Amino acid sequence: MIKVNALTVRYPRTATPSVSEVFLQLTEGVTALLGANGAGKTTLLRAVSGALSPTSGRVTIDDLNPYARRERKSALNRIAFMPQTAAVPRDLTALDFVAYLTWMRGKGRSEARSQAMQALDAVGLAGRAEDKLKKLSGGMVRRVWFAQALAAQAGTLLLDEPSTGLDPRQRATMVELIRGRAKGTVLLSSHIIEDVLSLATSVVVLREGRVVHQGPLTSEVNESWLLSLIGDPEE
């Protein structure tokens, strides 16, 4: 279970926090994190992923604190993160890239390679595993990033705008891939309400770094209501 307790993150040399006093408890299912540009979605995901130390408050993953030296490794083994934007080493093959990131998590070389291959197969890229990343389309590279999260075989996936920039077919593929993981815990940020409504079991709406709504995705939750909660992007 992921617990976020009074989490506040303020970047250096900024006047206001990007995430303020957020409380969350995530168990099984897909939780969608919604919010306008600049609402704090990436900041919150990065803080939960162990990549961005909270200014105050606490994150725990199965009661382990990713920011406590002795607990960090065990905590991070339980989560996998798909970043929104990140450069890839263009001259590595998809398989080498995913296997390398899996190896970095402490797996043996051959285990990392076989988990990487399974994950690439799961995202429909087995046939492109030996291709260099520079030869893959943007949508395929998003799927490679998803594959590296799957290859970690972690109980929790943190996905930062997994479908953004994909064409409708690739988006549908991504939605199905995520749906296939719904038995675990998934926290994903998205701007695509249609995908959220079809996928999520619960929804959290951020506005200027604060949670303005949190709850299950019931039949009363619809697009126009969510849009009104999300509001306008920050100036």
Ligand SMILES: Nc1ncnc2c1ncn2[C@@H]1O[C@H](COP(=O)(O)OP(=O)(O)OP(=O)(O)O)[C@@H](O)[C@H]1O
């Ligand atoms: N490295 C940083 N240094 C200073 N401020 C930052 C940094 N990263 C983000 N911010 C600020 O924090 C706020 C939240 O940004 P964040 O990227 O978390 O929002 P977001 O909801 O993910 O936005 P988007 O939908 O555009 O990806 C914004 O005001 C942004 O300008």
